[in-house]
Amino acid sequence: MSNPVSALQGAAYDGYVKVEELGLRGMITVRGNLASTKLKNAVKAATGAAMPKQRQISIADEGAVAWMSPDELLLLVSYDKVNEVIAAFEEAMAGQHFLAVNVSDARAMFRLSGDKVREVIAKISPVDMAQDEFNTGDFRRTRMAQIPAAFWMADEQTVEIICFRSVADYAYGLLKDAAEPGGEIGIFG
Amino acid sequence: MLILECPYCGVTAEETEFHGGGEAHIKRYGPGSTEEEFNNYLFAKVNPKGVHFERWRHANGCGKWFHAARNTVTLEVYGTYTAQTSDIPQDIKDKVSAKVPGWSWREFE
Known part of the structure; x- marks a missing residue:
């Protein structure tokens, strides 16, 4: 049996916010009719988290569910x-029309922690x-410089990506650069 | 810089999160059509100065295609609407008419 490792094997950088690669996390892409009760129940059973609203993430103890698009979820x-x-x-x-695929090994996860994660x-x-625009519970798919990324705030001092x-590696370099001491802006107080 | 609202995920974001997909509401001509129809479908595109309707994709987001009504001169975006239509919704037409009375674009007005 091979020994699974994450992309950067837990690399970390102490800038004016801390950047960490989070290691392996189970991720499942689910596609289907998000309004269906069967799907809601199956998602709840898989993660312990309720169906998130549009552009939200719902987090429970053993898992989380993120809203990716009107017909797609990401289960963590x-x-x-x-x-x-x-x-x-x-x-x-x-019997339902749906898709559930293991994408764990195709993703990397990062955590930013510190006072100035927003900037x-x-x-x-x-x-x-x-x-007042982005808060705990919000989930946003967007880009980070030249690559697609998604993030949410676990709390006011923590962003997970x-x-x-x-x-x-590109994402890690980018985050390190943005978090480099001396680069503080202080725009969000 | 355009600011577009994705009608599927509700995000209001700037242009770089999206990708332009050319002219909207193109009627497709395939097997059985005349050569002229097929040629026009493939190559004859309008390039208006003013009101224009385009397809856009929320490439760095939910990944869905949608339509946008905008002005190529002022860069104003009148509105966006879903891709599940072959007609321009009346509320979008009203918004365009409020700014550009008497506009027309291909067969739409």
Whole structure:
């Protein structure tokens, strides 16, 4: 059995906010009719989290569900449980038109933590990071400089980011650069 | 810089999060059409100065295609609407008419 490793194997950088690569996380792309009760129940059973509203993420103890588009969700679960979660999900959704795919090894995850996480994101993404525009529970798919990325705020001092594994090194370099001491702006107070 | 609202995920974002997809409401001509119809479908595009209707894709977001009504001179965006239509919605037409009375674009007015 091969030994799975994450893209940057937990690399971390202490800038004026801390940048960490988060290691392996189970991720499942789900496509289907998000209004269907069966899908809602299957998602709840898989992650413990309720169906998120548009552009939101709903987070529970053992997992999370992010709203990706009107017909797509991303389920976050622990890495070693992915296969059994998918098996249970497929059983719960039998007879329905849906898709559930393990994308865990195709993604990388980062965490920013510190007082000024908002401005680090604002430097590299075309997103309004003001407190009254983006908050805990919001989920945003956008770009970070030249690559697609998605992020949400776990709390006021923490941003978690998902990007494609193939560009993990680029994302890490970008985040390190944006978080470099001396680069503080102080725009969000 | 254009600011567009994606009708699928509701995000209001600037141009770089999207990708332009050319002219909107193109009627397709395939097998059985005349050569002239097929040629016009493939190559004859309008390039108006003023009111224009385009397809856009929320490439760095939800990934959906949608339509946008905008002005190529003022760069004003009148509105965006879903791709599940072959006609321009009346509320978009009204918004354009409010700014550019008497506009017309291909067969629409």
